[in-house]
Amino acid sequence: MSTRTFGPIRQIAWVVRDLEASVAHWRRVSGLGPWTMFRNVAMAGQLDGSPAKVRMHVALGYQGEMEIELIEDLGAGASPYRGADGEPLVGMHHVGWFSDDVLADVARGRQRGMQVKFxxxxxxxxxxxxxxxxxxxxxxxxxEMNAAMRAGYEARLAASRTWNGQDPLQVIDLGG
Known part of the structure; x- marks a missing residue:
């Protein structure tokens, strides 16, 4: 897809079994940091047209302007992060675009033959x-890149540009 359709890809995400171990591995192997871990992220919506609630821990790190997302699914029910057998879909999961209008981007995706999963x-x-x-x-x-999301992204990105290797992980518990 060209950047004219959705803009540049801003995120690459992986589903992992153990978020803390995966963050430590990424730090050790790639040197990326600092990481921000959001615990107990909850989202409600539709998965394959049926109601779904997901709960997860998410960690975000940066390589240049590319956001690296690691996801540990905490639920036992239907989830875009688990297969039909209930097992986590460990490995690369998605590429992401920041959007000013998610519904319009979904419509453009559908026009190009894509189907909504979640x-x-x-x-x-x-x-x-x-x-x-x-x-x-x-x-x-x-x-969706609203003002709060954009401010968070820009703050984490700025921190990654000046990171000195200290304080490699900030944890924010959303209490879900």
Whole structure:
């Protein structure tokens, strides 16, 4: 897809089994940091057209302006982060675009043959995952970039540019 359609890809995400171990691994292997871990992120929406609630821990780090997202699914129910067998879909999960209008981007994705897999929101943001039958096992995410989300992204990005290797992990518990 060209950047003219959705803009530049801003995020690459992986589903992991153990978020803290994965963050430590990424730090050790790639040197990325600092990381921000959001515990107990909850979202409610639709998965394959049925109601779904997901709860997860998420960590964000940066390579240049690319956001690296690591996701540990905490639920036992249907989730875009688990297969039909209930097991986590460990590995690369999606690429993401920041969106000023998620619904318009979803419509553009549908015009290009994509299908909505998951749409959800919480008090902070809205997201949509689309799948393309021509690219199985990879989801395309649109992330609502409202003022609060943009401010958080810019603060984390700035911290990554000046990181001196100290204080590699900030944990924010959303108490879900």
């Amino acid at each position: 749409e959800a929101a919480n008090e902070v943001t809205r997201v949509a995952y689309l799948e393309d039958p021509r690219e199985p096992k990879l989801l395309f995410e649109f992330i």
